[in-house]
Amino acid sequence: MPDTRGSIVIGWDIGGAHLKAAWAEDGRLRDAVQVPCRLWQGMGELDAALTTVLERLPVNADHVVTMTGELVDLFDDRAQGVHTLIDRMAAALPQGRLRVYAGRRGLLSPQEARGQVMDVASANWMATAAVVSRLLPAALLVDMGSTTTDVVPVRDGAVVARGVTDHERMAVEELLYTGLTRTAVMAMERTALVAGERLPMMAEYFATSADLYRVLGRLDEATDQHPAADNGAKTVAASLRRLARMVGHDADDYDPAVWRAMAADLTERQLRRIHDAACRVLSAGVPPLPVDAPVVGAGVGRVVVKEVAARLGRPYHDFCDVVGAPGQDWVASCAPAAAMALLG
Amino acid sequence: MPDTRGSIVIGWDIGGAHLKAAWAEDGRLRDAVQVPCRLWQGMGELDAALTTVLERLPVNADHVVTMTGELVDLFDDRAQGVHTLIDRMAAALPQGRLRVYAGRRGLLSPQEARGQVMDVASANWMATAAVVSRLLPAALLVDMGSTTTDVVPVRDGAVVARGVTDHERMAVEELLYTGLTRTAVMAMERTALVAGERLPMMAEYFATSADLYRVLGRLDEATDQHPAADNGAKTVAASLRRLARMVGHDADDYDPAVWRAMAADLTERQLRRIHDAACRVLSAGVPPLPVDAPVVGAGVGRVVVKEVAARLGRPYHDFCDVVGAPGQDWVASCAPAAAMALLG
Numbered sequence: 001m002p003d004t005r006g007s008i009v010i011g012w013d014i015g016g017a018h019l020k021a022a023w024a025e026d027g028r029l030r031d032a033v034q035v036p037c038r039l040w041q042g043m044g045e046l047d048a049a050l051t052t053v054l055e056r057l058p059v060n061a062d063h064v065v066t067m068t069g070e071l072v073d074l075f076d077d078r079a080q081g082v083h084t085l086i087d088r089m090a091a092a093l094p095q096g097r098l099r100v101y102a103g104r105r106g107l108l109s110p111q112e113a114r115g116q117v118m119d120v121a122s123a124n125w126m127a128t129a130a131v132v133s134r135l136l137p138a139a140l141l142v143d144m145g146s147t148t149t150d151v152v153p154v155r156d157g158a159v160v161a162r163g164v165t166d167h168e169r170m171a172v173e174e175l176l177y178t179g180l181t182r183t184a185v186m187a188m189e190r191t192a193l194v195a196g197e198r199l200p201m202m203a204e205y206f207a208t209s210a211d212l213y214r215v216l217g218r219l220d221e222a223t224d225q226h227p228a229a230d231n232g233a234k235t236v237a238a239s240l241r242r243l244a245r246m247v248g249h250d251a252d253d254y255d256p257a258v259w260r261a262m263a264a265d266l267t268e269r270q271l272r273r274i275h276d277a278a279c280r281v282l283s284a285g286v287p288p289l290p291v292d293a294p295v296v297g298a299g300v301g302r303v304v305v306k307e308v309a310a311r312l313g314r315p316y317h318d319f320c321d322v323v324g325a326p327g328q329d330w331v332a333s334c335a336p337a338a339a340m341a342l343l344g
Numbered sequence: 345m346p347d348t349r350g351s352i353v354i355g356w357d358i359g360g361a362h363l364k365a366a367w368a369e370d371g372r373l374r375d376a377v378q379v380p381c382r383l384w385q386g387m388g389e390l391d392a393a394l395t396t397v398l399e400r401l402p403v404n405a406d407h408v409v410t411m412t413g414e415l416v417d418l419f420d421d422r423a424q425g426v427h428t429l430i431d432r433m434a435a436a437l438p439q440g441r442l443r444v445y446a447g448r449r450g451l452l453s454p455q456e457a458r459g460q461v462m463d464v465a466s467a468n469w470m471a472t473a474a475v476v477s478r479l480l481p482a483a484l485l486v487d488m489g490s491t492t493t494d495v496v497p498v499r500d501g502a503v504v505a506r507g508v509t510d511h512e513r514m515a516v517e518e519l520l521y522t523g524l525t526r527t528a529v530m531a532m533e534r535t536a537l538v539a540g541e542r543l544p545m546m547a548e549y550f551a552t553s554a555d556l557y558r559v560l561g562r563l564d565e566a567t568d569q570h571p572a573a574d575n576g577a578k579t580v581a582a583s584l585r586r587l588a589r590m591v592g593h594d595a596d597d598y599d600p601a602v603w604r605a606m607a608a609d610l611t612e613r614q615l616r617r618i619h620d621a622a623c624r625v626l627s628a629g630v631p632p633l634p635v636d637a638p639v640v641g642a643g644v645g646r647v648v649v650k651e652v653a654a655r656l657g658r659p660y661h662d663f664c665d666v667v668g669a670p671g672q673d674w675v676a677s678c679a680p681a682a683a684m685a686l687l688g
Contacts, residue, residue: 281540
């Protein structure tokens, strides 16, 4: 063991579309970073992203990793994905300094982790919730990312989620496939509100949720790290065009206020879906979480999570505040990576 | 014409379940009153309600009347309902002092009104909106009553609704069949949230929307003037029992927090339905109403309307404030009757 073990820890979260990292020194979070990483396009994407991120992080550190990237369709199955990602990380990082998060089994050596595929796969939400459960007596963690939203109850020092695997978690709405920027609009709703009528939408990859928030003036462009659906400009005008196309229109066919109303309706429905999931998760506890248990918001969609908290009538805490990194937006946006840095 | 004509005007709104009246002196609203009147049980109900109300109002007055009661199933059709109600009011009130509201045709003598059934039927919302359109340059009137909710846009001194008849108004969601107290829970949703699952509800008249708001501590009992679905007690315990029965449970089967979560979910869905209708009505205008046009709340469900305004990001005005009767809750709860008193 090197003498520095424990002093600097870098937490990694290998997603399907982003590589995220955060580093802590003596148990205090210092910084976090997220870069695009289109893993489904090949392992070269991960290598490039790793190089980019490693240039921005301390050299002499321990590394702990969690992932969801094993589910991209580059891999035949999750086992292959977990093995491939573990091996690639082990090869890229200093020998003997890497451990892998296996949820309830804790941190394992790469070799051990290869044998625990189901515990390693998509366990990143559990790391975040585990950290929250150490710091708050009860809370509902809501991490709204670019693609998915996690809704996880914690109580009495424990994560009290009903599901563990993606499948189980989706069945009880602890995992929702809806996000701030990358969700295809065609997959959000079947109909859209246009000039006083609800019209069917085309099932075409014309627009994404980033277009909706951009049209509404609610998007921080730094959080939208992938190309637009049409590879076009990331401007309000271009987003209006993409949105109008979903219902067979050109943007000029109506006053922009009509398209803003369409976008507002779609984001409202996204918010309601998260709100509904939160109500379901909250009502499943026996007894339910205390009424004053806060919502802890994480992910690039925290502005939406804050509205969910208000509708639930619960206090709201930003994840970065909970973990003692106030104002560090990227720590909250990369919560699982930050959690790994703290757990490591 | 008596000398006092115009000095005191009593506005009447004959609903299917309530008789409402308001009176104005020299154009200023003085008071309003609502009494239960189960019109579908026979005209004796109207006679009794009229007697009760007339005892509380000035004697020497002009009378103007609007109605929705013509649609109760006591009558073969709306024409019979309109004729019967006009004749009954004419017989009960002083000779020559009654006029009937016929929407765009204005105030007619009873004899004239008998010939304009379609304009007289269910025109009460138009009276309220007409008064609002005289006082505000643009607004969205939302009148949430015990049974129904009206959503009516007004602009430039005019009511710019798309629908006129009940049928047309329901088709464009300017009229919703959902209310604060009398809506059967079985008609609100097909499923309910119970302890972490969405369960089908029984299609039985076990509980009403008043039970939901009572369980949540949000019901002003004065607004709930009809018997409970089971003719039982109007207590939280009895409402919990009625609510649990909707999903085949006894209340004791779960912590009360579970039933409160079920009630909160159902009222949330009711709120969303009104919110959705408001978004649809707002997006139908060409161009849409200005973003600062307020929501004007009327009806016993104004607390819900206020939340809709907040979700729309629009200012909220109580109807009683708009018509210069600040703090007079019953004036806002009986808005069409108050509007009649001002229009007469």
